[in-house]
Amino acid sequence: MKLTEQRLVRYLEESLDLEDVEADSELFSSGWLDSVSMLELIAFVEREAGIEVTPDDVTLANFDTVSRMLRFATGRAA
Amino acid sequence: MLKTLRDNYDRHGRALMNPAFVSLAVYRYGRWALARKHPAARWLAKKLHGFTNFFVANITKVWIPPEVTLGDDFHIIHAEGSLSIHPDVVAGDRLGVMHNVTIGTNMRPGAPVIGDDVFIGVNSTVLATFDSATAYALPPTPPLRPTCHPIPSSSVLRQRSFRDSRPSTRRLANAPSPDPRSPPQSNFTPPRNMNTLSTTFYELLADNLPTHAQKQALVDTNRSVTYAELCSQVDRLAGYMAEHGVRPRDRVGVQLHKTIDEVVAMFSAAKLGAVVVNVNFQWTLEQLSYVADDCTLSMLLIEPRCAKRLAKQGLPRSVRHVLVHGKSPADDGRFGAWALALDAAPGATRHQLDTELAMIIYTSGSTGKPKGVMLSHRNIVAGARSVARYLKLRGDDRLISVLPYSFDYGLNQLTTMLLQGGAIVHQPVVMPFEIVRTLREERITGFAAVPPLWNQVVRYLKEKPESLPELRRVTNSGGKLSKNILELMPEVFPSTDIYLMYGLTEAFRSTYLPPEKFSDKCGSMGRAIPGAQTFVIKHGEGVAGPTEQGELVHRGPLVSLGYWGKPEPTAEKIKPCPELKSLIGEEPVVYSGDIVRVDEDGDYWFVGRTDMMIKTSGFRLSPDEVEDLVAQSGLVGDVVAFGVDDDEMGQVVHAAVSPLSEPLDEAALLTHCRRAMPHYMIPRKFHVWTRPMPRTSSGKLAKSEIIKVSASAHAKEQAS
Numbered sequence: 148m149k150l151t152e153q154r155l156v157r158y159l160e161e162s163l164d165l166e167d168v169e170a171d172s173e174l175f176s177s178g179w180l181d182s183v184s185m186l187e188l189i190a191f192v193e194r195e196a197g198i199e200v201t202p203d204d205v206t207l208a209n210f211d212t213v214s215r216m217l218r219f220a221t222g223r224a225a
Numbered sequence: 226m227l228k229t230l231r232d233n234y235d236r237h238g239r240a241l242m243n244p245a246f247v248s249l250a251v252y253r254y255g256r257w258a259l260a261r262k263h264p265a266a267r268w269l270a271k272k273l274h275g276f277t278n279f280f281v282a283n284i285t286k287v288w289i290p291p292e293v294t295l296g297d298d299f300h301i302i303h304a305e306g307s308l309s310i311h312p313d314v315v316a317g318d319r320l321g322v323m324h325n326v327t328i329g330t331n332m333r334p335g336a337p338v339i340g341d342d343v344f345i346g347v348n349s350t351v352l353a354t355f356d357s358a359t360a361y362a363l364p365p366t367p368p369l370r371p372t373c374h375p376i377p378s379s380s381v382l383r384q385r386s387f388r389d390s391r392p393s394t395r396r397l398a399n400a401p402s403p404d405p406r407s408p409p410q411s412n413f414t415p416p417r418n419m420n421t422l423s424t425t426f427y428e429l430l431a432d433n434l435p436t437h438a439q440k441q442a443l444v445d446t447n448r449s450v451t452y453a454e455l456c457s458q459v460d461r462l463a464g465y466m467a468e469h470g471v472r473p474r475d476r477v478g479v480q481l482h483k484t485i486d487e488v489v490a491m492f493s494a495a496k497l498g499a500v501v502v503n504v505n506f507q508w509t510l511e512q513l514s515y516v517a518d519d520c521t522l523s524m525l526l527i528e529p530r531c532a533k534r535l536a537k538q539g540l541p542r543s544v545r546h547v548l549v550h551g552k553s554p555a556d557d558g559r560f561g562a563w564a565l566a567l568d569a570a571p572g573a574t575r576h577q578l579d580t581e582l583a584m585i586i587y588t589s590g591s592t593g594k595p596k597g598v599m600l601s602h603r604n605i606v607a608g609a610r611s612v613a614r615y616l617k618l619r620g621d622d623r624l625i626s627v628l629p630y631s632f633d634y635g636l637n638q639l640t641t642m643l644l645q646g647g648a649i650v651h652q653p654v655v656m657p658f659e660i661v662r663t664l665r666e667e668r669i670t671g672f673a674a675v676p677p678l679w680n681q682v683v684r685y686l687k688e689k690p691e692s693l694p695e696l697r698r699v700t701n702s703g704g705k706l707s708k709n710i711l712e713l714m715p716e717v718f719p720s721t722d723i724y725l726m727y728g729l730t731e732a733f734r735s736t737y738l739p740p741e742k743f744s745d746k747c748g749s750m751g752r753a754i755p756g757a758q759t760f761v762i763k764h765g766e767g768v769a770g771p772t773e774q775g776e777l778v779h780r781g782p783l784v785s786l787g788y789w790g791k792p793e794p795t796a797e798k799i800k801p802c803p804e805l806k807s808l809i810g811e812e813p814v815v816y817s818g819d820i821v822r823v824d825e826d827g828d829y830w831f832v833g834r835t836d837m838m839i840k841t842s843g844f845r846l847s848p849d850e851v852e853d854l855v856a857q858s859g860l861v862g863d864v865v866a867f868g869v870d871d872d873e874m875g876q877v878v879h880a881a882v883s884p885l886s887e888p889l890d891e892a893a894l895l896t897h898c899r900r901a902m903p904h905y906m907i908p909r910k911f912h913v914w915t916r917p918m919p920r921t922s923s924g925k926l927a928k929s930e931i932i933k934v935s936a937s938a939h940a941k942e943q944a945s
Contacts (some may be wrong), residue, residue, distance in 0.1 A: 149565045166530060175654045176446065178482040181507050182655040182678060186917040202614065203655045 148224045150195040155213050156189055170214040176207060185210075196220035226257045231700045248287035251277045253290030272793045285329070301305055361467040365491050365607040387450075420644055425602040426583045429609065429643040431456060434780065437620070437646040443485045444623075444650040444667065445819040452558070452646070455492075458485075462493035462913060463572025469546040469561070471524050475496030475584065478522040480504040480513055481532065481550055488639065490526045499523075502597070503631040503924040510534050512595070517541035520597055526550065532560060556889060557921065565589055585789050586633055589732050596916045597789035598730045600633075605780035608633075608733045609640035615737055616671070616724065622647040624671040625663055627678065632923045634702050634735050638673055651894055657685035668695040674708070675703035675924045680862065683710050686717035694720060702726040702866055704925050705831050705849060711747050725750065726811055727831070731787075731798055732779040732815040735759050738831055742940050750821065750829040757781035761823050762804045774822040778802055780814040820847070837869035837928075841876045841905050848928075849908055858897035863918050866908065867932040869939065881910040881918070881935040889913050912938065917927030 209219040237246040258270030262282040419432035437452040477494035481487040521543035529551035536554040553560040584596040628635030690722030728734035738751030769775040833847025851866035861882040868876035912935035
């Protein structure tokens with residue numbers, strides 16, 4: 148799995164134009180990311196982690212912060 | 226007179242040139258002049274008093290007419306700005322006045338009495354019938370006893386002090402009770418249900434107080450507010466805005482995350498008679514700055530992240546103050562923090578005409594720079610009434626709000642609930658799983674979305690069916706749903722009314738298809754909404770009848786005031802229609818730019834845009850038609866069809882597509898098209914988008930951008 152915290156943060160800052168992203172920054176419940184960015188982010192996580200994300204995986208518990216995404220992807224890839 | 230003058234001198238800093246003392250001295254002299262018995266002496270004394278007007282107007286700026294009776298301890302705290310007191314007012318003993326205060330009334334017969342302990346805040350107006358919200362629903366608050374400086378932090382206190390005041394020693398014998406909440410003593414009883422009487426955007430909110438003060442109004446993820454609490458916050462933020470120089474008709478920019486505070490921000494500006502400019506939360510700082518310059522925003526209410534960047538690069542020229550929804554990035558007075566704003570003294574309601582400008586909605590322009598559509602109070606209130614009527618909205622409804630308030634469709638959800646005293650549940654998270662969870666847990670009764678969101682939610686519900694017995698209605702607007710989604714909707718929403726609607730920001734909403742016609746007329750736009758009129762125009766010929774098609778035009782109270790600062794585009798969009806002259810004369814109508822077909826029953830069907838039509842081998846072709854047919858293949862999600870110039874055919878059809886599963890089976894897609902379409906309609910080329918297609922901030926496909934990217938890639942391929 149290529150997905151690391153560093154790569155994820157860089158993707159969020161460079162491709163999705165966010166600033167000062169930290170491991171615990173709330174990305175969706177803060178309204179920073181909209182539905183288009185959500186689809187792009189999911190595609191990125193799928194590609195980098197080599198996993199498939201189904202619609203009911205896409206929850207705040209799994210995707211709201213960088214650390215939650217990593218935990219989810221690691222669990223799924225294992 | 227000399228004794229009171231000495232008292233005033235003592236109380237106002239023992240300085241002869243203290244403006245407060247000077248104003249009071251002038252006032253005392255005016256009283257003395259008025260009391261002269263000899264007509265000639267009175268005339269002379271009054272002339273001299275009039276002469277002091279010059280002094281008052283230029284130096285002290287406080288004018289109290291001698292007809293006014295002042296209490297013993299009357300104290301002017303700050304003599305800056307103007308002060309006018311209506312001659313009929315009897316001020317109590319301990320009235321304190323800050324600057325820029327107007328106390329006036331003409332609201333009902335008799336002289337109003339201002340109680341002993343009333344303290345009037347900055348930039349306030351005290352009316353005989355009180356305007357403040359919170360009086361209706363108060364938690365017990367200890368009566369306030371201000372002497373000089375303390376300013377009550379909310380109108381709650383102000384109204385409490387009204388009620389708890391001791392009988393004034395100077396109350397006129399025939400004066401009515403100062404407490405408007407005791408109907409038996411009042412000679413005017415306002416109607417209980419005020420909602421039906423709302424004429425302005427602000428009244429849509431405030432008119433809930435007589436009957437719905439304790440009802441839940443707004444729900445965030447971690448808190449909720451009643452109408453009384455919401456109005457009380459609006460009072461205070463309005464006071465803060467007024468303190469920071471917001472005047473009637475000023476534009477106030479709001480770019481906030483979807484929360485209760487965003488709603489507070491909008492109505493605070495509205496209360497002062499300022500124009501609300503809600504800027505989409507997803508817009509960049511550059512776009513926000515464009516809006517700020519375009520309509521000269523005087524104040525901004527934004528999130529800390531945006532404020533931090535603004536502090537670095539400097540404020541847009543017209544912006545005098547920025548209120549930050551969180552911590553302020555700088556300590557220099559340009560920025561203020563939200564928590565402090567809610568300590569301000571209440572702001573006053575400004576009387577407004579329903580024809581005045583209430584709001585500017587920037588349309589996420591598919592071409593050129595965004596344009597600000599100007600909405601009057603009447604536009605907004607008429608839109609709320611019409612939609613509440615045909616969606617059968619009630620006071621027990623709870624709508625989920627996913628769409629932004631910077632989008633007329635999202636804003637209307639809020640205004641309809643305010644009109645009916647219902648509740649709005651904020652859903653800033655766009656994940657289908659989370660939306661469905663909120664629908665279930667918050668017992669949502671109405672859900673509004675746009676096609677891209679419906680695609681996601683309907684597909685999700687198809688896979689994970691959910692019984693949603695409380696959901697009375699779902700609505701679509703902002704674009705046409707694809708046939709696949711339309712067919713799935715009754716399946717995933719078996720007990721829910723499905724409304725298909727159509728409108729454009731310049732006239733908010735034009736048509737809707739009633740849910741009982743959904744299965745018979747699946748995909749139709751229906752007919753005009755209540756209180757609006759639509760016509761289909763064949764240019765140069767007349768009005769289209771059944772089975773004909775033409776451009777939809779819209780007439781009625783939803784026709785907006787045009788584009789801010791852009792008279793020419795306005796005159797192109799909103800103008801008299803020659804084909805309708807015999808029916809409505811020179812009354813301007815909105816030209817939608819949309820071609821629709823009228824069926825045998827008079828229902829409309831969307832055909833396409835006037836300006837996006839593809840012309841190929843002599844046929845006029847709507848991109849939407851191509852898109853529908855391509856989408857029916859089930860192989861692709863989003864489709865954007867467009868014309869590319871061609872030497873032989875004039876134009877040929879291309880389609881940008883995003884595959885539902887990768888890699889796209891292009892051969893199968895082409896086979897489907899060959900089966901489903903006439904030859905001229907078949908796309909010559911598919912531009913495969915592996916990344917999601919860009920969307921406008923309101924969630925629609927950004928067609929012109931998609932076309933531009935696809936076409937330039939195509940041109941490069943041709944050249945190489």
